[in-house]
Amino acid sequence: MINVGVFGASGRMGKAVIQALTNDSDAKLAAAIVRKNSSSYGQSATENEPVHFISAEELQPDEVDVLIDFSLPEALTENLKLAEQYQLPIVVCTTGLNDKQKERLAQAAETVPVLYASNTSIGIALLEQLVGLSSAALPDADIEIFEAHHRHKKDGPSGTAISLGEAAAKGRNQRWEQVNDGIRGEGPRSDDGIGFSVMRAADIVGEHQVTLAVAGERIEIGHRVSDRKIFADGALRAGKWLQEQAPGLYSLQDTLDLQNILQRMLKR
Ligand SMILES: NC(=O)C1=CN([C@@H]2O[C@H](COP(=O)(O)OP(=O)(O)OC[C@H]3O[C@@H](n4cnc5c(N)ncnc54)[C@H](OP(=O)(O)O)[C@@H]3O)[C@@H](O)[C@H]2O)C=CC1
Numbered sequence: 430m431i432n433v434g435v436f437g438a439s440g441r442m443g444k445a446v447i448q449a450l451t452n453d454s455d456a457k458l459a460a461a462i463v464r465k466n467s468s469s470y471g472q473s474a475t476e477n478e479p480v481h482f483i484s485a486e487e488l489q490p491d492e493v494d495v496l497i498d499f500s501l502p503e504a505l506t507e508n509l510k511l512a513e514q515y516q517l518p519i520v521v522c523t524t525g526l527n528d529k530q531k532e533r534l535a536q537a538a539e540t541v542p543v544l545y546a547s548n549t550s551i552g553i554a555l556l557e558q559l560v561g562l563s564s565a566a567l568p569d570a571d572i573e574i575f576e577a578h579h580r581h582k583k584d585g586p587s588g589t590a591i592s593l594g595e596a597a598a599k600g601r602n603q604r605w606e607q608v609n610d611g612i613r614g615e616g617p618r619s620d621d622g623i624g625f626s627v628m629r630a631a632d633i634v635g636e637h638q639v640t641l642a643v644a645g646e647r648i649e650i651g652h653r654v655s656d657r658k659i660f661a662d663g664a665l666r667a668g669k670w671l672q673e674q675a676p677g678l679y680s681l682q683d684t685l686d687l688q689n690i691l692q693r694m695l696k697r
């Protein structure tokens with residue numbers, strides 16, 4: 430049985446992970462971590478089991494095998510410090526990280542296993558591969574990315590949309606910093622630029638579409654999530670995998686065989 434500690438446990442995703450753990454025969458909730466000034470602090474985190482929302486200082490490291498972080502970027506440094514202090518593997522799922530925070534992930538990965546996933550759905554991992562392949566195969570296509578999320582989302586474009594842009598740039602051997610056009614506004618597009626359009630509305634869980642267009646033809650590769658269980662299950666799957674790994678910085682792609690599957694398919 431794997432004991433899971435969840436950061437951001439009171440949030441939309443934290444609750445989804447706790448719910449997923451109630452039906453998981455290999456893993457259980459060991460710690461539901463919130464801020465000390467959280468309105469959830471001290472309350473029961475589960476319906477039947479005696480797990481309460483605690484603060485990070487109250488974490489009992491011997492009771493936890495892996496940490497899953499679905500809080501916000503502001504909490505990343507403290508969460509990584511805890512993982513380092515207690516030598517615990519950590520799956521980081523928060524988005525909107527700046528360059529310094531991404532460097533901090535790499536620094537933590539020198540001493541503990543760290544898996545960073547802007548999207549824990551296997552469908553998006555597959556989409557990334559398909560986008561890389563399509564971008565390489567259509568070097569002259571204009572690439573644009575659309576994403577839609579719920580009205581409460583703070584960051585934009587979404588972490589997933591940026592990861593898909595990076596996969597497209599990689600497919601063409603381009604540096605992401607050179608082709609990232611950000612959210613589209615006025616003015617004509619450059620030949621290589623990859624731009625985003627963003628929708629925030631109601632309770633949309635997460636939708637992404639990558640368009641590769643040449644004059645007269647358009648490829649659209651898309652993905653929609655309608656239930657946060659998809660992300661929660663993906664994060665737990667990643668956590669189970671990570672707790673058997675050596676220190677290092679991993680991605681969801683490392684846990685899957687998609688690249689080999691794609692290569693085998695292409696050889697046929
Ligand atoms: N990788 C993936 O597949 C997915 C990633 N995400 C990402 O996960 C993150 C959380 O999303 P979501 O659950 O919707 O967000 P919520 O706002 O619902 O939850 C975030 C939780 O973090 C806690 N929090 C807020 N501010 C701080 C802070 N400064 N320090 C520590 N904790 C804080 C809050 O709990 P409290 O105040 O009670 O402490 C809050 O409940 C986002 O970055 C989102 O983009 C979302 C879905 C899927």
Ligand SMILES: O=C(O)C1=N[C@H](C(=O)O)C[C@H](O)C1
Pocket residue numbers: 524525547548578579582583586587588589590634635636
């Ligand atoms: O905030 C969300 O809800 C989501 N965030 C992630 C992102 O920014 O890509 C993943 C998912 O699409 C939901």
